[in-house]
Amino acid sequence: MRAEPTILHLDLDAFYAAVEQRDKPSLRGRPVVVGGVGGRGVVATASYEARAYGVRSAMSTREARARCPHAAYLSGRFDAYRAASALVMEQLRRLSPLVEPLSLDEAFVDLAAGDALAGTADVATVTAVAERLKADVHEVTEGLTASVGIGSSKLIAKIASDLRKPDGLVVVAPGTERDLLRPMPITTIPGVGPATAERLRRLGVHTVADAERMAVDELVALLGRAHGEGLYRLVRADDDRPVVAEREAKSISVEDTFDSDVVEQRMVDALVERQATKVVGRLRAAGLAGRTVTVKVRLHDFSTLSRSTTLPAPTDDVRTVVALARTLVHEVDTAGGVRLLGVGISGLADWIQEDLFGALGATGDPGTGSADPAVDAPADGDPAAAPTTEDAADIEAFTVARPWPPGADVHHVDHGDGWVWGAGLGRVTVRFETRRTGPGPVRTFASDDPGLSRGHRAEGGASDPPPASG
Amino acid sequence: MKFTVERDLLADAVAWAARSLPVRPSVPVLAGLLIEAGDIDGTEGLRLSTFDYETSARAVLNAHVSGEGRALVSGRLLADICRSLPNKPVEFTIEGAKVSLTCGSARFSLQTLPVDDYPSLPAMPTASGTVDADLFAHAVAQAVTAAGRDDMLPVLTGVRIEIDGSSIALLATDRFRLAHRELTWNPMTPDVTAAALVPAKVLADTAKSLASGSQISIALSAGGSGEGIIGFEGQAGGGVRRTTTRLLDGEFPKVRSLFPAEHVTVARVDKAALVESVKRVALVAERNTAVQLAFADGSLTLDAGSGDEAQATELIEASITGADITTGFNPQYLLDGITALESPVVELAFTQASKPVVLSGADSIDGDADSDFRYLLMPRRLLS
Numbered sequence: 001m002r003a004e005p006t007i008l009h010l011d012l013d014a015f016y017a018a019v020e021q022r023d024k025p026s027l028r029g030r031p032v033v034v035g036g037v038g039g040r041g042v043v044a045t046a047s048y049e050a051r052a053y054g055v056r057s058a059m060s061t062r063e064a065r066a067r068c069p070h071a072a073y074l075s076g077r078f079d080a081y082r083a084a085s086a087l088v089m090e091q092l093r094r095l096s097p098l099v100e101p102l103s104l105d106e107a108f109v110d111l112a113a114g115d116a117l118a119g120t121a122d123v124a125t126v127t128a129v130a131e132r133l134k135a136d137v138h139e140v141t142e143g144l145t146a147s148v149g150i151g152s153s154k155l156i157a158k159i160a161s162d163l164r165k166p167d168g169l170v171v172v173a174p175g176t177e178r179d180l181l182r183p184m185p186i187t188t189i190p191g192v193g194p195a196t197a198e199r200l201r202r203l204g205v206h207t208v209a210d211a212e213r214m215a216v217d218e219l220v221a222l223l224g225r226a227h228g229e230g231l232y233r234l235v236r237a238d239d240d241r242p243v244v245a246e247r248e249a250k251s252i253s254v255e256d257t258f259d260s261d262v263v264e265q266r267m268v269d270a271l272v273e274r275q276a277t278k279v280v281g282r283l284r285a286a287g288l289a290g291r292t293v294t295v296k297v298r299l300h301d302f303s304t305l306s307r308s309t310t311l312p313a314p315t316d317d318v319r320t321v322v323a324l325a326r327t328l329v330h331e332v333d334t335a336g337g338v339r340l341l342g343v344g345i346s347g348l349a350d351w352i353q354e355d356l357f358g359a360l361g362a363t364g365d366p367g368t369g370s371a372d373p374a375v376d377a378p379a380d381g382d383p384a385a386a387p388t389t390e391d392a393a394d395i396e397a398f399t400v401a402r403p404w405p406p407g408a409d410v411h412h413v414d415h416g417d418g419w420v421w422g423a424g425l426g427r428v429t430v431r432f433e434t435r436r437t438g439p440g441p442v443r444t445f446a447s448d449d450p451g452l453s454r455g456h457r458a459e460g461g462a463s464d465p466p467p468a469s470g
Numbered sequence: 471m472k473f474t475v476e477r478d479l480l481a482d483a484v485a486w487a488a489r490s491l492p493v494r495p496s497v498p499v500l501a502g503l504l505i506e507a508g509d510i511d512g513t514e515g516l517r518l519s520t521f522d523y524e525t526s527a528r529a530v531l532n533a534h535v536s537g538e539g540r541a542l543v544s545g546r547l548l549a550d551i552c553r554s555l556p557n558k559p560v561e562f563t564i565e566g567a568k569v570s571l572t573c574g575s576a577r578f579s580l581q582t583l584p585v586d587d588y589p590s591l592p593a594m595p596t597a598s599g600t601v602d603a604d605l606f607a608h609a610v611a612q613a614v615t616a617a618g619r620d621d622m623l624p625v626l627t628g629v630r631i632e633i634d635g636s637s638i639a640l641l642a643t644d645r646f647r648l649a650h651r652e653l654t655w656n657p658m659t660p661d662v663t664a665a666a667l668v669p670a671k672v673l674a675d676t677a678k679s680l681a682s683g684s685q686i687s688i689a690l691s692a693g694g695s696g697e698g699i700i701g702f703e704g705q706a707g708g709g710v711r712r713t714t715t716r717l718l719d720g721e722f723p724k725v726r727s728l729f730p731a732e733h734v735t736v737a738r739v740d741k742a743a744l745v746e747s748v749k750r751v752a753l754v755a756e757r758n759t760a761v762q763l764a765f766a767d768g769s770l771t772l773d774a775g776s777g778d779e780a781q782a783t784e785l786i787e788a789s790i791t792g793a794d795i796t797t798g799f800n801p802q803y804l805l806d807g808i809t810a811l812e813s814p815v816v817e818l819a820f821t822q823a824s825k826p827v828v829l830s831g832a833d834s835i836d837g838d839a840d841s842d843f844r845y846l847l848m849p850r851r852l853l854s
Contacts, residue, residue: 117809287854291758313646313800316853323622348759351850353800355645356728356826 002152004121004459005171006112008095008130009157010137012088013166015105019084020074020407022143024419026431031055033064033069034255035209037406044076048166074407081105087140091133108154110195110243114172126150127171134169142435152177153239159188177237182209191233195198196223196231211235220287242454252286253344254278261300261337268334268341270327273345276325280318283345289314291347293321295328298340307331313353321345404428404447413451423447471564473507475516475531477573480560481552482707483529488549490672490713492522502583503545505562505569508538511710519591520545524716525672526591531709540581541569573580581837590715592796594701595691598664599657601638603704603763606653607681608812609640610673612843613651615810616672618644625720628667631700633690635661641725642670647803648846650727655688664690666700667718672753676713680704729828729846733819735792737765738835741816745808747772747784752801754780760850761801765818766794774801789835795824797849807845824849 012018016034021027031050035043041061053068061073085104092099092107095113101107111117116129123469130148137146149160151172159181172180182190186208187197199222199301205211211219212235220228233239254275262268272295284292294308307328315321325343357462404410404423410430411417418432423444428447433440474682495501504519515532539566551571552560558574564582571578610629618626623645632639633655640651680686683705691699698717703710752761754775762773771789775781797820808816813831817839820827826848831840 170502290854312802313850327622347758349760350854351760351798351852353646353803354824354848354851355642356648356725356848357845359724 001156001240002112003179004112004176005123005126005150005152005156005174006110006117006121007151007154007157007243008069008109008111008126008132008133009154009161010088010092010107010109011147011149011161012085012105012137012167013145013147014045014047014051015084015144015232016045016076017050018144019077021120021410022049022141022307023080024407024431025433025435025437027072031068033061033068033071034062034076034407035061037061037073037075041075041257045402046071061265072407075405077407077409078421080409084141084144088137088144088249089138089148091136095129095133098243098245100245102169108157108243111150119260123171123173127169130169130171132154134167138408153237154241154243155234155239156180156237158190159184178212181210181235181237182207184208186211186235189231191227191230191234196227199223208235232339250348251294251344251346252288252290252348253284253296253342254282255296255311255340255342257298258338260339261339263335263337265334268329268338271341272325272329272343273322275341276322277318279343279345280316280321283348284316288348288350289316289352290345291315291349292345293324293328294342294345294346295325295332296340296342297329297332297334297338299332299334300337300339304340305332310347313350314347314351406468408454409456411453411455412443412445417456428452471505471507471509471541471569472518472537472562473533473535474559474561475533477552477555477557477560479531479533479708480516481555483516483531483709484545484549484552486706486711487518487520487527487529489675489679490522490525490527491520491545495522497587499583499587499589501540501544501546502542502584503548504540504542504588504589506540507533507535507562515709521589521591523589524669525690526712526714528591528712529656529709530711531707537563539564540585541613542585542588543569543580544583546558547580548612594703594712594714595689595699596848597687597703598633598662599655599660600685600687601653601655603681603683603686606655606686607677608838609638609651609843610654612810612812613642613649614642614670614674615642615806616644616647616649616845617642620644623665624718625722627670628718628722629670630722631666631668633657633662633664635663641722643723643725646800646848647807648728649807650729650844652842666698667689667720667722668700669715669718672713672715676702676715680706680711682706706713729825729844730819730821730825731829733792734819735795735820737770737791737818737820738789738832739770739786739816739818740835741808741811741814741831743786744770745805745815747786748801748805748808751775751782751784752805754782759801760798762796762798763805763818764794764796765790766796766842787808792820795823798852799828799847799849801826803847807847810845811843813840824851 017032020032020034033043033046033055034045035041035051042062043055043057043059043061045057046055050068050071055064055068069089081104089101092109095108095116097112098110098113099107117125130150134146134148145167147161147165147168149157149170151157151160152174156172156177160172184207186192186205188202216229216232219232223231289313292308292310294306296306298304307326309328404420406420406422408420410420415432417434418430421429421431426447429442429443429444431440431442492500498523506517510517510530514535515530518529520527555573560571560573563570567582569580569582613629617629626644630641636654636657638653638655642649686702686704689701699714700717701712701714703712748761751772751774759774764771765788768790769785771785773783807829811831813833815832815835817830817832818827826846829845
């Protein structure tokens, strides 16, 4: 913990939904939910209007629709979010070179590492800096608001930014940190999730003040050494974690959520193989190789499992990654059905370990020389594990994104830029408006209308990438 | 069944036999350790056996047997108990479905497993020859460094043993490196030739556990078709130890031709200095980096890390013959090879930066090369 409030935490308010409301004037002031819109979707962000109806992040879209049927349900435009996020991060880097983004909409800034404070870190100075930052963010993003918390540690800054959302600003004066924390529920402390909270609740610990009364030994006995000692310190606002500047991508991954559960093992294998192939394609395009292969599986009951394995050396070989991903997915019992599958590679490096047998070609290669990844099934694999061409169409059905996802940017040759209002039954309905036009008219077209295309054409409009399942 | 046995003899034999117990037995009896008491190979004593259908282990030891018999008990539990017994004679008796074990004031009663369900162990094949136990243990330890651990390529998890008259070659590779060890032995028939693919882990464990004896006899089943097994017999803890294991199926790749015939650059470096230096520079990049080696002007420069991360560099003395060369390796693979060498000096022989390096030992910077053990390692390839 520092003597001065020099750690800033910025959190963009209802970020994805706010970007949608900015770019879709007819949705301003109305409930907006961004997330998976299919039968299996989960809410990523709900606008404050939708939160009033009890819609929350991570809730299933089905439940959200039940609570707030009249909200606009949009599937998300990540390019637009990334663009807005980049503008905000740029503002943060003007304050200090030490910026630690946590996600697209959240970051820590170490003000002490920059010259924005000009040497004086009293509450009045940091408040003025934060006020200016909020105004700048609002201006460069054309209307997004952020909540800012400033304190003497990451813990305090993050808690402070959450105190007066949306559009809030809280600076916690040095010396008042513990008074601030004491009345708060223990779940406010990072790392105290439902499981830890439940264990603490059984001992009558509900607030930070309750936990503060526990001895370090008691917490260690309850939660284990690392977690127990960490919590002992955090409830005393004792947090020395430094702000760590952004590092380059640590992993590359592909994930698909399916409209209906995938039950057949053969289909799971085929999907994983396809994802592994895609991940390796991205890895290679980035000129990288990786050591750790991870498979993520969300089962029919929403339980999410990850399995990973680390190679002794980095690889960019599709056969190796496919074989590992398949072995990993076999460690999970997927017989009950799979709603989400993902394959990722981490431990990235700019080199690969070459194979001694590679130079010899197929001769002398111990059974790894096949060009077809399907042939390299695990040695004990049954022949049915290899996908056949007739599966290809089924795989498409599982993974091809909707051509006109709700909320996507589109352009029509006669009507200009707009967004998909709804689609189905061979038709697509578009509202022709952009962030600068004000609310616009709605028109319906055949979904194969040659005049209609994805993305915006006008200057300044965010554009969507072609449909991708990644 | 009733017998009394020295605690140390028993503990050693039980621990040895229990090594090959399966962690997750496919049938419960395979978790058992079979105790046979009576006349064992003409001597009064015990035979302790374990078997998991792949590997069998048999330990023979002396004991005072007052009632012959046999019993099957949980091997892991027995090993744990024996390890912690006080140094006093141990008395075993079978009482109905239980075995009672008394040692000093400690008394245990163990459930027995159905001995009739226990599979019969494979017979030890006829001995093919003998080898010095310590030499064999060292040679195997060197060879298995390069053996694969990937169960998807079962052939590469084995060590190929090639016997040609009085010489044995051990070969192992995981595709990225290759270890080749030559040693001599005493074959029963002078012109014997044979080859076997032995699971590397079993071979390494067995050779190590028999290293304290003077000789190991190796027995290779003659049958060329399918179910080949190999047996090892040696001495440990005052008794005879025998292991058999099933040979791996499949064709080991033709690897000897991978060693380059000629070298463009040959460098010699002090082994201890090189090991320390590789370990130090490899610290910087979370094990995802390669270590670059540049040989020029009588020195070796080691580098690791990249521009955005921590970097490390170190320069050590090297004796270089031939052209300058710069290449790089997975630091762990490089260390595995260097530390497997038993000589004080490492010789690195290169043809091209993108071609494998041959590591071998030498007794000094300008002394004789030791070609009994060679480690071939493929370099890293930079992607950009």
